Amino acid sequence: MICGPALRVAIVDDEAPARARLRDLLGDIAETQPTVVVGVAANGVEALRLLESEPADVVLADIRMPVMDGVELARHLGRLERPPAVIFTTAYDEYAVQAFELAAVDYLLKPVRAQRLADALAKARRHLPPSDAALAGLAPGARQHFSVSERGRVLLVPVAEVLFLRAESKYVTARSVAREYLLDESLVQLEQEFAGRFLRVHRNCLVARAAVVGVERAGEHEGETHWDVLLAGLAERLPISRRQWPTVKQMLGI
Template sequence: MSEAPLRVLIVDDEAPARARLRDLLGDIAATQPSRVVGLAANGVEALRLLESEPADVVLADIRMPVMDGVELARHVLRFEQPPAVIFTTAYDQYAIQAFELAATDYLLKPVRAQRLAESLARVRRQLPAADELLAGLAPGPRRHFSVNERGRILLVPVADVVYLRAELKYVTARTVEREFLLDESLVQLEQEFSGRFVRVHRNCLVARAAVAGVERGGEQDGEAHWDVLLAGLAERLPISRRQWPVVKQVLGL
């Protein structure tokens, strides 16, 4: 990034905190020029704004309703040209040390002008973000998957996903209504959502809450196996012989 004004999106659920950051950006404009492109009260609002207004920097509170700052940052990292994410936080010293190891920066509340200027200077040096660190800092699995579709960012609630199936280089996330393509690894998704999904085949994870039962299948063609029956879908998913003992144990069959 050059010394042209940085495009900044401010994300905080408290209006006074948003106003303070905006004022501070004005105070340091002589050394760190910037332009506020939007204000958002949570991560979902921020993603909606980023669809139409690109940003170089996202100043994001950590604890917010609907979608917190850590999950927002993980979605942002999947943009083709992701903005830098700077957290504004009241986390304890151990979390701050973790932030210092990341490429993203942090600002302790109440935010000071000099510290904000230093942080924007770091952004200009193009320090990249690290999804692995963000995953470690998150209090739990994400609540949404983010999907880039025809220039828009779609947020798919994880709770709505019936199954995840690896196909070529993408993973298909299936809800009752439709399919979405995720640019993620099935192995990583299994690790992150181990409490929600169970592997039924080498290429498929099924939401435990979506399992309506199991039934024998394939007997007519001589390759008998068990199928998972899904709530809300007529589709049946085969269970591999290798995964059958695990599926039985997990589902209490």
């Protein structure tokens, strides 16, 4: 019995045999779960580029992949205007994968079986995509990219290129040497996720520790002396609040 119209499916796995097996299994269950494979990708970055031109209803995503893993990919997918449902594939044992049930429509334990795939696709027709909060709890570490929605597409911004994050109104500005990006995220959450990379210098600003080249006294002529932090590759100086100065001073070994 056919369960509905054909689902547009993207397959994301860094191993070619695994991608081929999923494609074959989709063909095997086509009578009950019709699908159209819109494309395959070897990592999360390739998948995002694929989905810009070929939207999908469902993404079958391996968890452990180079460049960008399946968990980070799912977090970025959640920011699309019409995010696809995510089904994780994994080689983890059944105890380890229980946590993934909280963040994805379903998971498939490798080697994937046809009936499990059919069940997962049936579930995907009924469920919403995973929440970003749940995915953040599953991620083994901080993301490697920020995602920005611009002109109907998801733009990836490498975290390593961001010099500072500053809260402004309802958004957070991420500044690289080249330009600014608007992130629809909380500065507090970003501080928690990237505690090892960014340092708070003000209640509304985090700076990349690796980008700090020094500090300089400022405001003497205005009668309100304070310290500014200097960042590599950027002319703009960022004020350090009195409250954060002891922490910054300790970090810099001044």
